[in-house]
Amino acid sequence: MKRKGYQFVWITLLLLLTPSISNAMHIMEGFLPAKWAIFWAVLSLPFLALGIKKVNGIFKGDVNAKVLLGLAGGFVFVLSALKIPSVTGSCSHPTGVGLGAILFGPTVMTVIGTIVLLFQAILLAHGGLTTLGANVFSMGIIGPLVSYGIFRGLKNTSLNKSFVIFLAAAVGNLLTYCITAAQLALAFPDPASGIGGSLVKFLSVFAVTQVPLAIVEGLLTAIIYNLLMEYKSKGVISIENI
Amino acid sequence: MLIIDKYAYTNKLADSNPFNKFIIVVISLGITTIINNIYINLMIFAFMIFLTTIAAGIPFDKYIKILSIPMSFLIISIITILISISKTDIFLWEINVFDYFVGITRVSVDESILLLTRVLASITSTFFLGLTTPLNNLIRVFKRLHLPNSIIELIVLIYRFIFIFLGEARDIYLTQEMKFGYTDFKNSLKSTALLVRSLFLKILLDYKDMVIVLECKLYDGEFRIGD
Amino acid sequence: MIKVESLEFKYEDGTIALKNINIDLDKGRVVGVIGANGSGKSTLFLNILAILKPSKGVIKYNGEPIKYDKKSLREYRKEVTMVFQDPDKQLFYSKVYDDMAFVLRNLHFSEEEIEKRIHVILEKVKATDLEQKPTHFLSYGQKKRISIGGALIMDSKVLLLDEPTSGLDPKMSKEVKHIIKELSYEKKLVVSSHDMDFIYECCDYIYVISNGRVLGEGKPEEVFLKANILKEAGLDKPWLVKIHENLKLPLYRNEEDLLKIRY
Numbered sequence: 001m002k003r004k005g006y007q008f009v010w011i012t013l014l015l016l017l018t019p020s021i022s023n024a025m026h027i028m029e030g031f032l033p034a035k036w037a038i039f040w041a042v043l044s045l046p047f048l049a050l051g052i053k054k055v056n057g058i059f060k061g062d063v064n065a066k067v068l069l070g071l072a073g074g075f076v077f078v079l080s081a082l083k084i085p086s087v088t089g090s091c092s093h094p095t096g097v098g099l100g101a102i103l104f105g106p107t108v109m110t111v112i113g114t115i116v117l118l119f120q121a122i123l124l125a126h127g128g129l130t131t132l133g134a135n136v137f138s139m140g141i142i143g144p145l146v147s148y149g150i151f152r153g154l155k156n157t158s159l160n161k162s163f164v165i166f167l168a169a170a171v172g173n174l175l176t177y178c179i180t181a182a183q184l185a186l187a188f189p190d191p192a193s194g195i196g197g198s199l200v201k202f203l204s205v206f207a208v209t210q211v212p213l214a215i216v217e218g219l220l221t222a223i224i225y226n227l228l229m230e231y232k233s234k235g236v237i238s239i240e241n242i
Numbered sequence: 243m244l245i246i247d248k249y250a251y252t253n254k255l256a257d258s259n260p261f262n263k264f265i266i267v268v269i270s271l272g273i274t275t276i277i278n279n280i281y282i283n284l285m286i287f288a289f290m291i292f293l294t295t296i297a298a299g300i301p302f303d304k305y306i307k308i309l310s311i312p313m314s315f316l317i318i319s320i321i322t323i324l325i326s327i328s329k330t331d332i333f334l335w336e337i338n339v340f341d342y343f344v345g346i347t348r349v350s351v352d353e354s355i356l357l358l359t360r361v362l363a364s365i366t367s368t369f370f371l372g373l374t375t376p377l378n379n380l381i382r383v384f385k386r387l388h389l390p391n392s393i394i395e396l397i398v399l400i401y402r403f404i405f406i407f408l409g410e411a412r413d414i415y416l417t418q419e420m421k422f423g424y425t426d427f428k429n430s431l432k433s434t435a436l437l438v439r440s441l442f443l444k445i446l447l448d449y450k451d452m453v454i455v456l457e458c459k460l461y462d463g464e465f466r467i468g469d
Numbered sequence: 470m471i472k473v474e475s476l477e478f479k480y481e482d483g484t485i486a487l488k489n490i491n492i493d494l495d496k497g498r499v500v501g502v503i504g505a506n507g508s509g510k511s512t513l514f515l516n517i518l519a520i521l522k523p524s525k526g527v528i529k530y531n532g533e534p535i536k537y538d539k540k541s542l543r544e545y546r547k548e549v550t551m552v553f554q555d556p557d558k559q560l561f562y563s564k565v566y567d568d569m570a571f572v573l574r575n576l577h578f579s580e581e582e583i584e585k586r587i588h589v590i591l592e593k594v595k596a597t598d599l600e601q602k603p604t605h606f607l608s609y610g611q612k613k614r615i616s617i618g619g620a621l622i623m624d625s626k627v628l629l630l631d632e633p634t635s636g637l638d639p640k641m642s643k644e645v646k647h648i649i650k651e652l653s654y655e656k657k658l659v660v661s662s663h664d665m666d667f668i669y670e671c672c673d674y675i676y677v678i679s680n681g682r683v684l685g686e687g688k689p690e691e692v693f694l695k696a697n698i699l700k701e702a703g704l705d706k707p708w709l710v711k712i713h714e715n716l717k718l719p720l721y722r723n724e725e726d727l728l729k730i731r732y
Binding site for chain 2: 031078111116192197
Binding site: 251458460 | 518547
């Protein structure tokens, strides 16, 4: 029973996490002044601490879980490093995978997300160390929470499963970009229209790429989920039904 | 594929003390984000370029390429910050659109210049760390900083496994490309989904085998690293 | 050392992977286990490693049946270990030194002792210059040698090797063969491979597995002459055997002997 449980971890992890992390709307290094860099880091800390606590608990129960989470982390990072052209011609990153019953919650994903974001900053020049807190908050905490919430909320309704997953992934993605826009707006209020005006500015400018990306990634996640269920029905892999 | 990782191991400063490099970068990042002085930022920017290209010997053209990775975000954001819309004329330069003025204010120009210098100083600092410090050495720094053990172990494992997935992803992608998998949007979507599924399954399959290997290696729950 | 008696292994879904397997690893210094894909070789190895538990029959180590409690398994694994086919699945660290040290650190060896042993083992697998290298910069052949090293460092009495030369270029293949020959003086080796020439050259006793059963066994010179067994098992003959049979030359044990005589 425990063994199956861990398969759920990463399935969930991957659904919740990859749409947000792979979609490259990272705030770049040095963009936020210290005040805001620290603010978001401090805001993210309790979530991260909770995640670490949960992860330690998992490791105590199953020594092999470390390897599983490690593999999942490698997977998420590589997804975010791949570049596939999208509809608008700009590069996007593939994302999203199947779902599993949610046993450990999104806080574990925050841990993986933080590590992947750290690697992205150092190895891929994506995001930054000073902006780690802000990026973790949008991509490692809010994004996954929203995807998780939508999925959980809608999974037992009569809505088509693929559609639910599309929604969870796409909306999680959109929320991530909205949070990022808000983070930028707070740090750079418009001289004429204040924070609100700045928010509108950033939202509209980035909408051009982010909205199509969110849709594409929602589609992708749904397709991948279906592919996995295909394998499941053929008995190639055994993940419990969601 | 991870060109920054490659340079980290092959540059002239690869074997030098990682703590020193780490501290230099932390201090720089602190200065750029806290002090917010344009001239200090520019000095740090120049200093980091010197350290990276001359001291560490990273080829200048490759370095420029790496620097340009986050540039689109920077340019778009700065333009967004520069431009404001207002009913009253508070601008240095503006155009008239219906009832509104669309233009650039003094405040936003100052802000943008500061932002630009801060970003340039910061990214060159972080890139200096990434380009000259192998992650294996950086992990030792994290250990010294007393990051939680489980985090460090995950960092060690994830770093190693990244390359397994990169190799697999590349192989699958090339095979798909040869089969015209990425000729149009619809194909690309389907091919990408298949690729991701394969990688996802690889997690499962590799996990199964690795558990057996770990048993043989008398794994007791900890992935220790030396000092 | 290791005797497999009347081993039967059934998977969870009921498929019988191994039936009535009797193997005596004392019959040779380097024992070869050959068979087509799906014949049950891997399952057999996993049973010998005590990763899998037989459904029927018993595996004896030094005369005593293997005990499957945690403590006994731990002691058993110190004596009997394996090099798996895929080197990537056996490397957990990004630095060769750390990966080689993994087992010894699990056994709480001192860092001085660990350093000494790593130097010795790296020399054995001809990889001394790779000690501080990042794992992801290694070629496939180098990774294979490091994964052999990672198993050697345990100083076990028995070493199983699954397809040690697969995917290697001729030069690398030769080096691995050489390493295995040297190792055969120190430990008991059990090798599985699809390379019949390699098996013919390196092994002194062979078991042929097909459909979960032992189809035949014996010295290489005997087994490889039994055409019907090889055919049923889906295996080919080593080239030295082929030229013996088709050109009516004497049966040579290795390439050097053949070339010596001709010139």
